[in-house]
Amino acid sequence: MIPEIGNFSLILALLLATLQGTLPIIGAARGIPSWIALAKPVVQGQFVFVLIAFFCLAYSFISSDFSVLNVANNSNTELPFHFRLAATWGSHEGSLLLWVLMLASWSVAVSVFSKQLPDDVVARVIGVLGLVSIGFLVFMLFTSNPFDRLLPAATEGSDLNPLLQDFGMVVHPPMLYMGYVGFSVAFAFAIAALLSGKLDATWARWSRPWTIIAWVFLTIGIMLGSWWAYYELGWGGWWFWDPVENASFLPWLVGTALVHSLAVTEKRGSFKSWTVLLAISTFALSLLGTFLVRSGVLTSVHAFATDPARGVFILAFLVIVISCALLLFAWRAPKVGLGGKFDILSRESMLLANNILLLVAAASVLLGTLYPLIIDALGFGKLSVGPPFFEAVFVPIMTPAIFLIGVGPISRWKQMSLPALAIRLRWAFGISVVSALITPFFMGEWKPMVSFGLLLAFWIIVCAFVNVKHRLNNSGEGSLLTKLSKQSRSYYGMHCAHIGVAIFIIGVTLVNSYETEKDVRMEIGSKVTVGGYVFQFNGTSDVVGPNYKAVRGEISVLKDDQFVRKLYPEKRTYNASGMAMTEAAIDTGFFRDLYIALGEPLSNGAWVVRAYHKPFVDWIWFGCILMAMGGITSITDRRYRLKITKKESTAASVVESEKQAEGTPAAVASATTKVELATETTKV
């Protein structure tokens, strides 16, 4: 009964989405107020029905209803409660439902938090979101219905993929999807602007906070995925340039370009058609990511739930949505006109260079990801493009972009003089070069690549300080504190995110250059030294988990003959699937991680044990958190909270904007809680 209610709700949601995707857009074009007014109630109705469907599926999983095919394939009575809940989005069908739920949530958020926008703009934006929603609901109902029955019912489910039985599974997909789907809002704003022909600074201001929130979610989602792979896969790596990872990284790169380009459009009115194109591209890459992950056209370690037949549908959807968007772009963009002029040396040109570099980086990652597919399509066979390609291509492209992170914020809009900039930055340059040359000695060994990586990181940090100092000097009278509080939150947000990039670079540079790894045979009582730490193998014991049996190793960690702690890596065998999983044991520290994983058992209780010493590895994820925090800080900026339409002075609009002022921080607060959750989990 419950699955039927879910199924029926999905059908009703589809009907409402059809209304949502048609009437408001036509109403806005023809000026029919009643059709425009339909947008909000319809989208809220759609959300309610999708939510009901989601709860129905969650209930089926929690109550282990194996008469539902999806549940029988991805759950098991032995599975602990929180994983049964997470299994709701562990399958292909369930993850689509999660996607649709996210889309409906974003659409409702737009309908609630956009009271200061003109009604026709809101109607168009919600209409476009409705069109996207139709595509996914049809896809789900016709090719991958999560409520399909299995009759007669199975007596036991075949269990969730053990790789997915982890806390990461509970948080990573929702975050990532919030990011992916969030870019549909930026896309909808762009399409709405193209439809109405009003592409101006106001449009950029409206879509900017939405884009940044989506970017924040995507950043956190990717970070969680990387951290999860790090501790769960047992290889000790944090990024593999796997097609699915790239699929999430591509919209991030282009989304980052979009965030910067929107800043120019808002402040200077330039780059308008470019910004629109970026908004379309970001969403196109989000859809492409879905296609790559769900269709199985590429070999990936992530291929949990793939089906080539479904690929045709997603591809058709991708082609329809993006071709229409790009056609509309080609039709409207020539009339947009250019914004404010700017010099070759100006903040605009720096941001343009940053955009181009990010896009070239995204293009090369896309090429590397699709190359196997292209070669196959041309009939040249199958191959695998590995990390050597991506590292060789990505690093040189990003290096000038990172240099620009330092220079960009210091330079002026419109035009500036090179000598003035050079004078302002010569100290920054000197300090970062000297410290980058010296620091590697403290790590024990000087390496040129380390100095280079640190130079980039220090450059960002020192430039940020120079920038803040300069800004404070020009902020009039007052104590340091008043001067500091005068600066806008978006200004601090920008520096926070940039310093996050620096912290990230430091983490990557140091862990790549100084990590040590040993793969050794360990008898009971034997010791191995890695990175100055002594690991003593105390033997193994058998452990029984809720749905698995495990061999748990006990390893004492010592430093300078002082006991540090014990670590318990596990080798699990899951009952239902018989799959073996390695659970690494990690001692997380501010300056280093100790990482232990059990390999294969040998005779006489001996084991192959992998021990890693990973200096500064957590800085990688900490840097990502800083980037996300920067994004959150900047969207709490006053100008997004205050009434934007100053022309209107009726009492009603003031009330509306006050409501809005209350509304946005609430949304931000909930985002902040999620970030804190993520921060806490990294410390586990």
Next chain:
Amino acid sequence: MMRYLMPLAIFIVLAVFLLVGLTLNPRQVPSPLIDKPAPKFQLNQLHESDKIMSSEDNLGKVWMLNVWASWCVACRDEHPLLVQLANSGIIPIYGLNYKDERNTALQWLKRYGDPYAISIVDTDGKVGINYGVYGVPETYVIDKQGIIRHKQIGPVTVDSLEKTILPLIKELQNQA
């Protein structure tokens, strides 16, 4: 107007590739080297780097040459199957360690198991070029006369092993 259509044009080209990619699943692609003598090589061994293995050492037996690398994700996919095949003793598998680093390659074998009778090192990929390696992994079946009889591009799968490779090996081993 034309330049504003460029993004659409690029997108359509991309979509065409994606569509073709969807329909082209079979991993078997004929190689020009099939039924030609396997290119000769003399390469250092991976485990004992002072020893050399020559392709002519294998004349008179049916053998497999598997191109692998520790950086290759798809290799992890096929690896358990190769280990199984090697354990069954049906055919000796020789590994061509392609554009890899010695230490990481050795560690990789330790981690995932070593199915290879001998692994040889092709650091600069020259032998790989002679064999027409597009990418990793690839697997060649070579007969008693040293002639390539089959080339598997991409990971060996249960399906390709049972339907194509094993029957072929049987046939080749029965030949004089």
